[in-house]
Amino acid sequence: MDILTEMFSYNFIIRAFIVGVLVSLCAALLGVTLVLKRYSMIGDGLSHVGFGALAVAAALNLAPLEVAVPVVVVAAFLLLRLSENSKINGDAAIAIISSTALAVGVVCVSISGVNTDLNSYLFGSILAISNADAIMCAVLAVAVISIFILFYNKIFAVTFDESFSKATGLKTGAYNTVISLLTALTIVIGMRIMGTLLISALIIFPALSSMRVCKKFKSVILCSGVLSVLCFFIGMCASYSLDTPTGASVVIVNACVFVIFWIIEAIRTRQKLKA
Numbered sequence: 001m002d003i004l005t006e007m008f009s010y011n012f013i014i015r016a017f018i019v020g021v022l023v024s025l026c027a028a029l030l031g032v033t034l035v036l037k038r039y040s041m042i043g044d045g046l047s048h049v050g051f052g053a054l055a056v057a058a059a060l061n062l063a064p065l066e067v068a069v070p071v072v073v074v075a076a077f078l079l080l081r082l083s084e085n086s087k088i089n090g091d092a093a094i095a096i097i098s099s100t101a102l103a104v105g106v107v108c109v110s111i112s113g114v115n116t117d118l119n120s121y122l123f124g125s126i127l128a129i130s131n132a133d134a135i136m137c138a139v140l141a142v143a144v145i146s147i148f149i150l151f152y153n154k155i156f157a158v159t160f161d162e163s164f165s166k167a168t169g170l171k172t173g174a175y176n177t178v179i180s181l182l183t184a185l186t187i188v189i190g191m192r193i194m195g196t197l198l199i200s201a202l203i204i205f206p207a208l209s210s211m212r213v214c215k216k217f218k219s220v221i222l223c224s225g226v227l228s229v230l231c232f233f234i235g236m237c238a239s240y241s242l243d244t245p246t247g248a249s250v251v252i253v254n255a256c257v258f259v260i261f262w263i264i265e266a267i268r269t270r271q272k273l274k275a
Contacts (some may be wrong), residue, residue, distance in 0.1 A: 007240050015134040016246070020193050020232045022141035024202065026186040028228035029148045031207035032220050033159045033179060040207075042079060042180075043200035044093035046187040049075040051122065051196040052101035052108075059112035064086030065136055068188050075101070076184035080176055124247025137189040144182045151178055156217055194247040202228065207253035212261040213268075231257055 007013050050072050054231075068230035078105045079093050129137075148155065157165040158175045166172045190199040210223035235250030244250070 002239065003241060010140050012129065013236075013240070015129050015131070016193060019129060019134050019137045019141070019189070019231075020143070020148040020236060020246075020250075021229050022078060022138060023186065023193065024206075024232040025225050026141050026144045026182070027190060027199075027202040028206045028224040029145065029221060030179070030186055031203040031205075031228075032183040032185065032210070033155055034226050035207045035211070036130040036159050037162075037179075038186050040204050042076075042183055043093055043187055043202070043203040045079065045098035046075060046184055047191065047196040047199045048098035048105075049101040050187055050191050052103075052105035054191070054196075055079075055105035055112075058109045065133060065188065065192075068191070069140075069185070072184045073181060076180040077177065080180045084183065094137070108258060122195050122197055123245050124191075124193050124198060125245075129192050133192060137192065140185050141190050144185050147178065152173065155179060160217070161203065171221050194250065195245075198239060198247040198251050201251045202232075205251070205258050206231065209254070209258045209261040212258075212265040227254075227257060 008017070031040070039194045050068050053068040053071035056062075057064045067076060070242045075097055079097055108274045154170065155178070157170060158172050158179070162172050162176075173248060186203070187199055194202055206224040206228040207220070209227055214220045214223045231253045232250050235253040236246055237245040238244065238253065239249040
């Protein structure tokens, strides 16, 4: 309790906690859909695009998030279009866009000589969150959660059987676009805390952990949200206590939880076989 009291006596930690909880919820909601659609690596690809956009913004002395948001959103739409092309599958599309964006970012950093601030985007930093960033991230996160809830039934249909949904007249392309947009926004708002190299883990781990013990879509969604927020909180406390990077600490906690849930699943499977 003393550590918690000390932690939350700092305004920047309160800002980071609020943003982190919102980002964790966004990542958990979208993570289940992306994993089930076998498109979970889109987070990794878009995070590289985000790094490229941030590098260009830093080189030109522009507001990082204001540049990154539209660029990553456009990249998400482009990924969707490329993956729909029969000649380029989803993995190849992600590789093309992410490697190109990363190369652009590295070149911009090299030419401009700006690298101090970009380290906080690569690996995450609580100190990097300003009041303006926190407000912008909070607004975007609330928008992502609200849109997901609003289109929940449609997203559910597209996730489980896209072909059948399309045959019934559902505009699957439009809802895939919505998923891509929400993923892009989640990646951008999560880069400040988790870093571009680790944000994809926040999307994948809670979903995979929840799927070990839950079987229904709604229960997986709820479990994933709870796990994501809990892991972020524990990771943040560990980061403060041990003086370790926040993003890396949160990912390690998520990995430990995944192992625990995997063991629980294995024990349940053995018990069923014995019965």
